[in-house]
Amino acid sequence: MSEQTISVKPAVQPAAGTAFGVILAISFCHLLNDMMQSLLPAIYPNLKLEFGLTFGQIGVVTLAYQLTASILQPLVGLYADKRPTPMALPAGTLFSLAGLVVLSVAHSYPMLLVGACLLGMGSSVFHPESSRVARMASGGRFGLAQSLFQVGGNAGSALGPLAAAVVVVRWGQSSLAFFALLALLSGGILWNVANWYRTHGLVRLQAAAKRGETEAPVPTRQAMFGIAILLALIFSKYVYLASLTNYLTFYMIDRFGASVQVAQYHLFAFLGAVAVGTVAGGPLGDRFGRKYVIWFSIL
Template sequence: MSKNASTAIHLSATVFPILFAISVVHLLNDTMQSTVTALFPILRDSLHLSYTQVGLIAFAMNITASLIQPVVGYYADMRPKPYILPIGVCFTLVGIVTLALAQQYALILIAVVAMGVGSAIFHPESSRVAYMSAGGRRGLAQSIFQVGGNIGSSLGPIMTAVVFVKIGQFGVIWFSFAAIAAILIQTYVARWYSRHIITPQTSPKHNVSEGSSKLGLSSRQVVWALMILVFLVFTKHIYMSSISSYYTFYLIDGFGVTVRDAQWFLFAFLAASAAGTFLGGPLADRFGRRNIIWFSILGTAPFSILLPHMNLIWSGVMCVLAGFVLSSAFSIIVVFAQELLPGRVGLISGMFFGLAFGIGGLGSAVLGWIADATSIAFIMNLCAYLPLLGILAVFLPKDDRVNTTA
């Protein structure tokens, strides 16, 4: 046995304690990340930032995670590193402390870059752990893992309404305790991971053509399917970015609501997104990956298109429904892509999580620039039609042609 090889241990039963552990860490990680967007209204007023500068804060954090995650995933496929899991959270801890103390815009950018590095290390390896511990229920496992992150993200608006409006930016320092808790849990997960490293059924040099022969798909079909999945992630996360970064400003400027009240609307959207994420995996295990992906993204369109034309209450209702339906897709997209390229779990996880972060950050920056040139209302109308592009999911291969046992 070579230095980098490990005994293949194929887990037939779903290991729920590990799934719940990484889901809790995902919750803590994304709660800490959500402090960044939660601070946007506070930072805009205290530092007199433009929408473009607000968008660049999200861009700095997300583009860092986007560029690093595929690299982490690629090397983890060849040489799994269980104990990188708690190390990743250490970067997030540094970012949290710096963000709480930063009084200059440049320091805020440095803080969020550190948090981006932490997320870049966390997501691909934790997604691999979810894949390892799934048994035969990969959709459910990926949903359990990701719903923790969605719940964590949904806590950002509550933190603004309850904490930051009263305490201000320094209140972020309390989330250092969340980072410490995450480090301890990740150490426990790393120990389990080190005992159950699964050697991929294909070598790290697995390529598209090798995978396609086992799937009954040509290499061109696999590449085409991956391109469609990437494009669907693009449409989903640009729309999510428009809501998570600018919906509160839309409510404040358009309806005259307070910062505190606007955050509760955003919380409702993000909480609905968490519920959608949790249900998406089990539904896909039962009704098929392709069907749920198609329904999720295209099915969001009626709600997203109606949202900018509604009054305050119905705008909130449309926002909640859009978040619920749209968020059921991402965990299934990741699983679908993993099954298209078996043996590349880390690379695929890193690529798609990195893509999601990159698109979210780039979307925030570009949409902020457009909002400065036009208006927040224009942004809501512009992004409303993105879910219509979900029609492309009809070109994905049917589930019975994808390797669901790899």
């Protein structure tokens, strides 16, 4: 019995503090993941020119990506809630890798759709479990942990257009295969994060569940109302974010005669501003309350 008690303590003890190493690792992988994802809309002007696509066809590519990146994501999260799967983290990067490889060699419109779907699946598998890891490692500093995690993704989204301007515009569609190597780097880091998840994260998850049993549950109607408001706010946010991300480059080219590279630099600036706001949002939420920060950000 004494030996069992001693062996359990090291696993439980880390739950008291914030595991910054894990948070930074998952944030960096979030950066790599979202940078790979944002390459797709960043190269839309190149694809439109090379394949002779209409705006409607580009919209279908975006729809194919979003269906697997967004609609599939809650289903992955639902499964992860019932059965936590640490190794889904490194495994998910294989979809992103496959998507970039397919996009780099695609010579037909259907292949573009396949590549977009695979890229979206990589995002769907990555986000639910990685967000859970950030919360596990927070040590109770949820706003800080979430903002560090989220800013990695926002920074990656901003870097995608910059990478496209520097690499893809110069070396063409085939250079997307180079970015597939980032998926391998991310997979190696996530393998170590997954091992931490299995040895320490699940212990923290069980401890948090036990603490939750002692707290008064939120009434179902109140919880559903709160979730509905959040969904409405998130929906409104991503309608204009997705619209600007997908079509800002075309607007710059058509209205101001900008080159593809210059348009991508402007997209980088826009998405970089999103990342700056995310950095500020977490600490401000911990300081003044998350509800106030949410409403302020929407206004």
